[in-house]
Amino acid sequence: MFKIGNIEIKNRVCVAPMAGITDLPYRIILKEMGTSLLTTELVSAKGIYYNNPNNKIIMATDKKESPVALQLFGADPIIMSLVANNVKDSYDIIDINMGCPVLKVVRNGEGAALLKNESLACRIVESIVRVIGDEKPVTCKIRIGYDNNHINAVKFSKALESAGAKAITIHGRTKTELYSGECHRDVIKDVKSSVKIPIIANGNIWNIYDAKSMLEETGADAIALGRAVKGNPWIVKECIEYIENDKIIDRPTKDEIKKMMYRHVDDEINFKGEMKAISELRHHLAWYTHGMENSTKFRLELNSADTKEKIYSLIDKL
Ligand SMILES: Cc1cc2nc3c(=O)[nH]c(=O)nc-3n(C[C@H](O)[C@H](O)[C@H](O)COP(=O)(O)O)c2cc1C
Incomplete structure (x- = not known):
């Protein structure tokens, strides 16, 4: 157990935010698997400020998933602090995205562009802290x-700590590395030994062994699982058992996976409505069947399944 500000984080397995994946229904599934900290998909502070209606779904939260962080991206300290103050009551933590490599985000000086602008990154944190105080x-x-010529995470993290950040999640890659190649655990380790606030290590954790070795090699307070949770929420429980008790638990059976698929379909449809949910569910359902017999056929047929009944009957046949 460790604390982020006044929030108790009950174990060392968090889940990283992933746009298009970790929406509310899936976060609740991940919570039931035992994760100690969840974060919403990234949401534009400006979009919230100007009442973009699409944000309603991204910002949806539920007491069941607490503690949960709202992840904001932006580059305007005033807008970000106003927005954080307006919405703070619904979340436990306000998280600022300083790593998103998407062109339209970086071009606006937001997301990973902040890695090159330490003073603005600090002003964003300071102004939010000034407005919302110690409450959240x-x-x-x-x-x-x-990029490789600007690996500044140690200096950057110290500056964020001084600006008032209460924890940092660090993805061990540069912006230009995107999501491939090695995760630079040595830099995460250097950051951990340079600051007093909790550090959550992220990048390339695919199984229980990666999870434990990431903690051992970096000294981080926790890990954040990323793409490994795609179609595999059970990895959360597996990592917790392995880290805390050195125990390797059984992988889910095919029936358990199918049960989870039906449940995920129901929850997404109840949350987003059938049409929107189904187009997004296709990815999730394909991931669940990874490595299963007949999964190629399932995925092909899934493309034309446009009702809950058709999807259910495809899952039945698996
Ligand atoms: C599809 C996708 C969407 C993502 N969306 C976000 C996001 O909204 N906010 C964020 O901070 N990081 C986002 N990330 C980055 C992940 O949180 C994580 O840092 C990255 O995937 C590295 O971890 P991994 O190697 O374990 O996947 C996203 C990554 C992926 C693959």
Whole structure:
């Protein structure tokens, strides 16, 4: 157990935010698997400020998933602090995205562009902390630097800590590395030994062994699982058991996976409505069947399944 500000984080297995994946229904599934900290998909502070109606779904939360962080992206300290103050009551933590590499985000000086603009990154944290006080901790999610010539995570993290950040999640890659190649655990380790606030290590954790070795090699307070949770929420429970008790628990059976698929379909449809849910569910359902017999046929047929009944009957046949 550790604390982020005044929030108790009950174990060392968090889940990283992933746009298009970790929406509310899936976060609740991940919570039931035992994760100690969840974060919403990234949402534009400006979009909230100007009442973009699409944000309603991204910002949806439920007491069941607490503690949960709202992840904001933006580059305007005033807008970000106003927005954080307006919405803070619904969340436990306000997290600032400083790692998103998407062109339209970076071009606006937001997301990973902040890695190159330490003073603005700090002003964002300071102004949010000034407005919301100690009531809700402000955290940041960063990468190790912008590119190989600018690996500045240690200096950057110290500055964020001084600005008032209460924890940092660090993805061990640069912005230009995107999501491939090695995760630079050595830099995460250097960051951990340079600051006093909790550090959550992220990047390339695919199984229980990666999870434990990430903690051992970096000294981080926790890990954040990323793409490994796609179609595999059970990995959360497996990592917790392995880290805390050295125990390797059984993988889910095919029936358990199918049960989870039906449940995920129901929850997404109840949350987003059939049409929107089904187009997004296709990815999730394909991931669940990874490595299963007949999964190629299932995925092909899934493309034309446009009602809950058709999807259910495809799952039945698996
Ligand atoms: C599809 C996708 C969407 C993502 N969306 C977000 C996001 O909204 N906010 C964020 O901070 N990081 C986002 N990330 C980055 C992940 O949180 C994580 O840092 C990254 O995937 C590295 O971890 P991994 O190697 O374990 O997947 C996203 C990554 C992926 C693959």
